[in-house]
Amino acid sequence: MDVSLILKLNEEHKKLEQAKFTYGTAGFRTLASTLDPVLFRVGLLASLRSKKLNSKFIGAMITASHNAAPVKIKSDFPKLTFKDNGVKLVEPLGEMLVQTWEPYATKLANAETREDIVACLTEIIETEKIDLTKQSNVAVARDTRPSGEKLVESLKDGVISLHGNLTNFGVLTTPQLHYNIRCLNTKAAKHPYGEVGEEHYYKKLSDAYKSITRGFKKLSPLYVDAANGVGAKALLALAKEIGSEYFDVFIVNADVANSEKLNFECGADFVKLKQKAPTGLELKSGMRCASLDGDADRIVYYYADHDGKFKLLDGDKIATLAAGFIMDLVRKANVTINGQPPKFGLVQTAYANGSSTEYASKKMQVPVVFTMTGVKHLHHAAEEFDIGVYFEANGHGTVLFSENVINAFSDVNGKTEEEIKSLNILKALSIVINQAVGDALSDMLMVELILTLNKQSLSDWDEAYTDLPSRQIKVKVSDRHIFKPIKADTELLEPLGLQEKINAEVKKYSSARSFVRPSGTEDVVRVYCEAKTQKDVDELSVAICTLVFDGYGGIGERTFI
Numbered sequence: 239m240d241v242s243l244i245l246k247l248n249e250e251h252k253k254l255e256q257a258k259f260t261y262g263t264a265g266f267r268t269l270a271s272t273l274d275p276v277l278f279r280v281g282l283l284a285s286l287r288s289k290k291l292n293s294k295f296i297g298a299m300i301t302a303s304h305n306a307a308p309v310k311i312k313s314d315f316p317k318l319t320f321k322d323n324g325v326k327l328v329e330p331l332g333e334m335l336v337q338t339w340e341p342y343a344t345k346l347a348n349a350e351t352r353e354d355i356v357a358c359l360t361e362i363i364e365t366e367k368i369d370l371t372k373q374s375n376v377a378v379a380r381d382t383r384p385s386g387e388k389l390v391e392s393l394k395d396g397v398i399s400l401h402g403n404l405t406n407f408g409v410l411t412t413p414q415l416h417y418n419i420r421c422l423n424t425k426a427a428k429h430p431y432g433e434v435g436e437e438h439y440y441k442k443l444s445d446a447y448k449s450i451t452r453g454f455k456k457l458s459p460l461y462v463d464a465a466n467g468v469g470a471k472a473l474l475a476l477a478k479e480i481g482s483e484y485f486d487v488f489i490v491n492a493d494v495a496n497s498e499k500l501n502f503e504c505g506a507d508f509v510k511l512k513q514k515a516p517t518g519l520e521l522k523s524g525m526r527c528a529s530l531d532g533d534a535d536r537i538v539y540y541y542a543d544h545d546g547k548f549k550l551l552d553g554d555k556i557a558t559l560a561a562g563f564i565m566d567l568v569r570k571a572n573v574t575i576n577g578q579p580p581k582f583g584l585v586q587t588a589y590a591n592g593s594s595t596e597y598a599s600k601k602m603q604v605p606v607v608f609t610m611t612g613v614k615h616l617h618h619a620a621e622e623f624d625i626g627v628y629f630e631a632n633g634h635g636t637v638l639f640s641e642n643v644i645n646a647f648s649d650v651n652g653k654t655e656e657e658i659k660s661l662n663i664l665k666a667l668s669i670v671i672n673q674a675v676g677d678a679l680s681d682m683l684m685v686e687l688i689l690t691l692n693k694q695s696l697s698d699w700d701e702a703y704t705d706l707p708s709r710q711i712k713v714k715v716s717d718r719h720i721f722k723p724i725k726a727d728t729e730l731l732e733p734l735g736l737q738e739k740i741n742a743e744v745k746k747y748s749s750a751r752s753f754v755r756p757s758g759t760e761d762v763v764r765v766y767c768e769a770k771t772q773k774d775v776d777e778l779s780v781a782i783c784t785l786v787f788d789g790y791g792g793i794g795e796r797t798f799i
């Protein structure tokens with residue numbers, strides 16, 4: 239290890255004393271102005287990870303995804319006071335950083351002195367038995383946040399300090415970086431994932447989509463709110479590649495040049511939480527609409543019913559649509575693995591609407607597994623199945639096909655016309671659906687493909703089940719780290735006594751549930767409530783938010799709904 243080079247470059251990326259960082263739900267995410275030393279250290283860690291994995295490419299995505307850039311200081315004047323950014327590391331096949339390395343990331347980011355940094359690196363090298371003579375390859379991309387450009391330079395210095403190579407892909411969606419990383423690392427594999435580069439990503443998705451929808455009646459236009467983020471440019475390029483004879487799209491909230499607009503009163507998170515259309519989209523009956531988030535890894539659909547009422551089709555609805563469609567195809571195609579039907583499963587989190595879980599487990603007879611919040615947890619759980627569908631209610635997810643099931647699709651030729659047709663659709667779906675990570679654009683094409691083949695409108699799709707009324711509210715507290723969730727985020731171990739108080743409130747309502755957990759991406763505590771009627775949900779939400787705010791250090795506004 240070239241300690242003198244590390245220490246020399248470290249001088250340019252000094253950490254402010256007392257700044258504390260945690261590798262959370264989706265990596266490091268906090269004020270961009272504090273992230274320079276973190277990115278330098280992430281560059282060091284990514285280099286070590288690559289060396290550990292025989293020089294495989296490791297990805298670093300610089301994004302704060304759904305986090306809104308601006309914070310209002312006066313309700314009528316949205317002035318920027320804080321701007322977030324973040325970084326997450328990507329494993330060779332496009333998964334999130336292996337969880338055993340997260341503590342290294344946190345420890346390295348918090349190392350106070352130059353001696354601490356060297357000690358921490360030495361500990362990782364020794365514990366992981368890393369051969370420092372191996373080359374390291376790191377690839378970085380960023381979303382449209384202006385702070386990203388400078389943070390790439392900080393990361394680069396970290397990579398260079400360990401004599402690594404850095405490939406800079408510039409501005410991409412998060413899933414495009416994951417795609418590139420998987421392509422780079424499977425170039426020489428039996429089944430390469432694809433060719434590296436944005437244009438190849440668009441072509442791969444587009445070719446598979448067109449191969450199946452050709453000859454079917456085109457759906458009415460889709461209005462997509464791109465959250466004023468990187469998804470706007472990517473969707474435009476994808477739609478161009480597909481062509482308007484297959485897919486009509488109108489992109490709104492595509493103002494990438496004005497970064498203060500990113501996720502501001504728009505985007506998937508805003509639409510899901512506020513249960514209303516974003517600013518910039520005048521929702522009318524008959525329109526088909528969707529919203530992406532700031533780095534285009536989430537998507538939710540919505541429409542207005544005949545009475546003009548806003549109707550949301552969130553991640554749970556996407557999951558059940560996909561699961562039902564794929565299960566039916568697998569049955570029709572007669573696909574088996576060692577003589578048995580493929581193992582099928584759905585992975586959800588505590589935020590999944592109770593109706594969706596009941597529909598999946600009782601009506602569709604799909605095994606449902608619950609994990610903690612964070613796609614990194616859902617992804618691993620989904621890998622346990624031959625076909626694992628995972629979606630968070632917020633619209634983040636994908637469908638994973640195991641190698642066994644992909645081989646089974648190729649092994650069976652199909653005897654009847656129905657078998658052959660079903661197999662072709664399954665093969666195309668396994669290409670359209672991003673296998674590395676949840677991807678808003680790929681998920682959108684999956685949904686559009688299913689609706690085209692099923693000849694379904696958004697309201698037809700929505701009929702599968704009716705959501706229980708629910709609310710998710712953010713409460714600001716002085717220290718969210720005192721909240722310690724257990725049992726897949728459904729209960730709190732600490733602060734002592736709070737869970738009992740929550741239980742007592744929930745008991746007052748029929749079919750109700752509520753849980754409280756600290757966000758891993760924002761400085762807030764999230765409160766989720768669900769009950770039989772909207773009135774019950776509203777009352778319960780106010781009661782739980784009041785408990786948290788008054789008893790556990792609430793700060794700022796005390797209005798919850």
Ligand code: G16
Nearest residue numbers: 263264303304612613757758759760
């Ligand atoms: C990230 C994670 C998601 C998670 C979300 C909210 O999304 O990737 O899995 O659901 O944060 O997490 P939390 O409730 O801990 O703040 P994104 O789209 O921001 O990357």
